[in-house]
Amino acid sequence: MTALSYAVSDSMTMLRRNLRRMRRYPSMTAILIGMPLVFLLLFVYVFGGTLGAGLDGPVLATGAAGRAAYVEYVLPGIIVLTLATAAQGVAITVAMDMTEGIIARFRTMAISRASVLTGHVVGSVIQALLGVAVILGVGMLIGFRPTATPVEWLGTLGLLTLIGLALTWLTVALGMVSGSVETASNLPMPLILLPFFGSGFVPTESLPTGLRWFAEYQPFTPIIETLRGLLTGSPIGNSGYAAVAWCVGLTLAGYLWARVAYQRLPNR
Template structure:
């Protein structure tokens, strides 16, 4: 009995909260070093949205902007830049899920995760390191893409309070998307699958109000476009940065962030536990 008790205390399940936090910090440091040593994923996360932004604004912006309600056709490009920028920021966050998914899948296929299971490391800390590291990467990516938007003429009207609110929402959405990315990486059998599965998250902003008003979509699509999570994210960012009506969008955005975070956590932990007993 004494031997069994000591063995249980040596397992990750028996670690105290302070040890779990220390383990999570160690895993975070590992993931940040991985991000520095393999910058390709980070660069793709940033360059993809920047290319989309420049293409939409300078190639299609004049036409798309002129079609926005109440916009003077002569200022269509500037109007469309203001309209599309919140969607570009949100799609930047969504794109970081691929990085989390790929990193987790690489650890799974290379046996690193299996080795972690044999060590006295909190299981939640292993996944939390991926999540927090990817959240930091998403925040950096959003800041850089926003900088590009400001360089090409984006002029938000937000005050200090609104900027803090945007920053807080960015953290929440990044955290939720990161948990989903980790779960998708654990679900994937190969790195290739892990790179493709999170694409659904980058498609959702396209099926919301990120690039065109939902009212311009077919009626059968409008209900989905209006109430799917990324529309509330985009409309909240748009309202904070540009002063458009917020309505219930901030509450919906926070609720969706909480729901997606819990879903991603439960999903990833269930997969981790299942593979641990094999």
């Protein structure tokens, strides 16, 4: 077998390990999905009528109004929030492996070093996509009606995978440098808050000037706008290019950071 074959085989082993952990501890998955689900129901049923009445432009072009319009508007932001909470989960699991010494044990074994982190990343992306499927299903039950074509659904899946990879590599690095599980659970919090300070819940035009500038230039806004366009048919403009660029950049930064942090671990 070649070095690449060994790396792929070891990565699949580590992926199975993480999938088994997910199956044995379903409460973690439930918590990661539960928070975005609560926000979806809260914003739609408590604030949706008022916020939906203030929407105009592309969202209302679908014919929806009021709470129905707000469901169409807010769901892409909730999807990104779901991906961010799933990424927080991988930071916790990586920190658990670090503090319990299992990663130090893996480093003494004849396995590909890359496989240890790759198994965490791929497992987390799968968990995140399952969470997105649940959110989409609940969204459709409460009135979300996507207009995406088959090609747009493929584009949505590709973008969701890119977002998952970007956030997961970043939080893997955060989990490795945390030092404790408690710290690892807190460090990714800005990723969970950013959708609220973008176009996830209200249009950026409604924000005060300083906050609007931040919302328009932070990474989650073009990502949310691209998802919204793919799912509901609203104009995407240059958001698609910006979303892919942010995802690729964050993935590369997170991967390099995690790789350096892993290589700096002391040999035992």
